[in-house]
Amino acid sequence: MAALKSIGTLLQDSGWTGALVEAGIASPGTADSFLTVSSITRTRQMHQITGCSLYKLLKAAHMDYLKETDEQPEEVPSFEAWCEHRKLQSPQFHFWYMVLSMELVILLLIRSFREANFFLYCQSLAELIPYFFANNNVNYAWWLPIHYRDMVTLEQKHPQLAQEFQSGNFVVHKSSRQFSAMAID
Known part of the structure; x- marks a missing residue:
């Protein structure tokens, strides 16, 4: 929940809620509630949708670049190199790439x-630690590195x-089914 609130801080005044309203995904009040994480499940779903949309737009922009480039195939930068170059060129690209990465x-x-994958949890x-610092979430930025250290030295x-x-x-297992564990708060 703290991570969702942190990304809500990042997305404040970015136009994200307006895009959700314009796309017909949420009403204005509901879209604003995603920034404060009034409903964890619905907020997570919106970030899944946003992540998918941003990735599709990212891949489409890269494909457009490949179609328009005059470079020889061996000189064309990789997708990752292209993303790094675009982040340096465009602050807007850098912002939405950071949002996608955090999501x-x-x-x-x-x-x-x-x-219930402890290794993935630690990873x-x-x-997440740099995002809490970047979004000025002071308490989490202070205590998350300590918690992480405790987990890796366990x-x-x-x-x-x-x-x-x-x-x-x-974690707590709600049932014997796969993918049904929940974090302990």
Whole structure:
């Protein structure tokens, strides 16, 4: 939830809520509620939709670039290199690329909970830390690195607990079904 609120801070006044309203996905009040995460499930769904849309737009822009370029095939930059170049050229591209990257990290964090995957949980925590600093979420920026350090050093300090966490017991399992675990708040 903190990560969703953090990205809400980033998206404040970006036009994201207006785009959701214009696309007919949400009413103005509902779209604004996604910034403050009034409903975790609906906010997560909106970020899934936004992530998919941004990625499709990103790939379409790259395909347009490939069609318009006069460079030889071996001289054409890779997709990743093209993205890095575009981020330097356009502040707007850089912003929406950062939004997409943060949304993907948040979705990885949710996946780590659902799959009870402790390694993925630690990896996504490490990737979230810079976003909390960038979005000026002071308490999370301060305490998340400490929590991350505690999680990665768990093996040395408390091997039995580390084994339990690696077995998926850092979340609550709603049922025996796959992908049904929930984070403990």
